[in-house]
Amino acid sequence: MTPDRQRIIHAAAPLSRERRRFVQILGGMAAGATLAPGAAIAADKVKTKARIVIAGAGAAGLTAASRLAQALDGARITLLDARKEHFYQPGFTLIGAGIKPVGYVVSTTAQYVPAGVELVTESVAEFDPQGNRVVTSSGKAYAYDFLIVATGMQLEYTMIEGMDARLIGQHGIGSIYHGPAAAHATWQAMSAFADRGGRGVFLRPATEMKCAGAPLKYTFITDDYLTRRGQRSKAKIVYNANNKVLFSVPIVSEKVRMLFEERGIEVNYDRVLKAIDPGRRIATFATADGTEEQGYDFIHVIPPMRAPAAIRQSPLPWQSGAWAAEGWLEVDKGTLRHVRYPNVFGVGDIAGVPKGKTAASVKWQVPVAVDHLVAQLGGTTSAARYTGYTSCPLITRLGRAMLVEFDYRNNLVPSFPGVIAPLEELWVTWVMKTMALKPTYLSMLRGRA
Amino acid sequence: MKELDPIVVLAVFEEMLGAFLWPLVAVVVLGLVAFVVLLARERRVVSRRLVGAEALGVLGGVVALVVMAKVSSSGFTDAGGPADWFLIAAVFGAGLVGSTILVYTLAGWWRAWRGSVGPG
């Protein structure tokens, strides 16, 4: 890099890296330069010998790897994840709704790993932030200068007495969360229910969860199938909220309450699933003052969720407060940097921040964390902040969805104000969910969106 | 999906259409070039041919809507607000204009080719 070029880049420092790249590309186009992707980007790569370990190669880990590879020159980046398959999890809902096949969500992790990043197919068994190293399941240690934790969360089906993930698809039990095959088995169980009617029981866990809209979506979808098949009058649908609201954002909660009322979906508040008896088809819920048994013909179980064991057993989670027990990473909610270990970042579902356990949040979190890391390596600082942006297209029946986008302050932050109204049931939103979201997600993994 | 800069849109379309994207773009560009060259050669719009092309174009619009419904696993009866009607109109319009230009161009070049080899 010539000194001149350096000066120009420093002068441009207040611009975010993102904008800068865009400006450069535009500049390149204006100058008639050929638009070789990377040519403009390579110009402001930060030279470094830093060792960076990324734990978890899901949505957040892959996105971080792609962005770091684009921004750094010479860094040793290692991605650790035992799972070789990659799942597009937002698609689980569409499999459970019977409109996409299992193959729609399955690909391989390796196909998204950028050049120059090493993928190790082992999980992290031990996090040692004092020693600046992680140890894998086979006992191999990886020392790092920076660690990005992106392990997502663990589903805890067995914390519900009598429940086991192997029951999904049998005895009227469904759960789209467990994976592609489970989502398909859930579709078969739900479809059988929609043919007969009976009592449908829906719920959500009392822990933090990913995509808090999904339990609501699946309730709406089931209601729609019963209606389409002429069985709605023979069915009762009950939604059990874990607390006193249907959604953490008040305006969304109210809208869902109105829609549930309109569709004749009964709501119970303060109900947390404690036990299930598949033989008798009885679900036991904890209530404010005891327990309550509910019979069902179909039940959609969403298990408690918490951090993977290796994280919970490490010094990385919150040490007190509501998130300590579940093990979410103690990071700053604006920068996603660890509060006690400044060379550690937490992104995606594992981050202990008030909102944002969706893939759409990953898209806004990762660039912030990466910007801070890269700035530090380049000897500057970053002003980038994550505002809590979370998005969840809430399917309200087949063919329609509401665009629900919000931030830490429970404000709605519509992407297309004046065009696509938030909280309005629209076909365009459904079209986006079924056609545009997966391509957007995949380009995010490649660091292009 | 918070900002729509052209590079992101391109990346998303590449993921959506995969290997089909560039051939599709090539077909559109070639079609448009053929149309423009035809207009330049003939120095006018042949109104009889245009009316015929428009009639088939309506069919093209309908086909576009059917394809859209198929790939989005839904139907236009699901429309719930102004943005939906706008999208339906846009899809129909794109199908109509696209196939009108296509038919007009093909018919024009077919005539020119027949004219050059045939008797009259």
Ligand SMILES: Cc1cc2nc3c(=O)[nH]c(=O)nc-3n(C[C@H](O)[C@H](O)[C@H](O)COP(=O)(O)OP(=O)(O)OC[C@H]3O[C@@H](n4cnc5c(N)ncnc54)[C@H](O)[C@@H]3O)c2cc1C
């Ligand atoms: C049913 C359902 C519907 C959803 N709907 C939407 C939606 O409509 N819109 C939306 O934006 N989001 C949605 N989401 C949420 C979205 O999928 C997640 O928020 C997103 O995948 C989070 O990314 P992540 O990288 O944090 O976690 P993940 O993508 O889950 O990846 C975590 C990775 O870490 C690995 N890992 C775990 N432990 C370790 C370890 N110890 N060492 C190394 N690796 C480890 C795992 O194997 C995994 O590959 C939905 C999710 C589900 C389940």
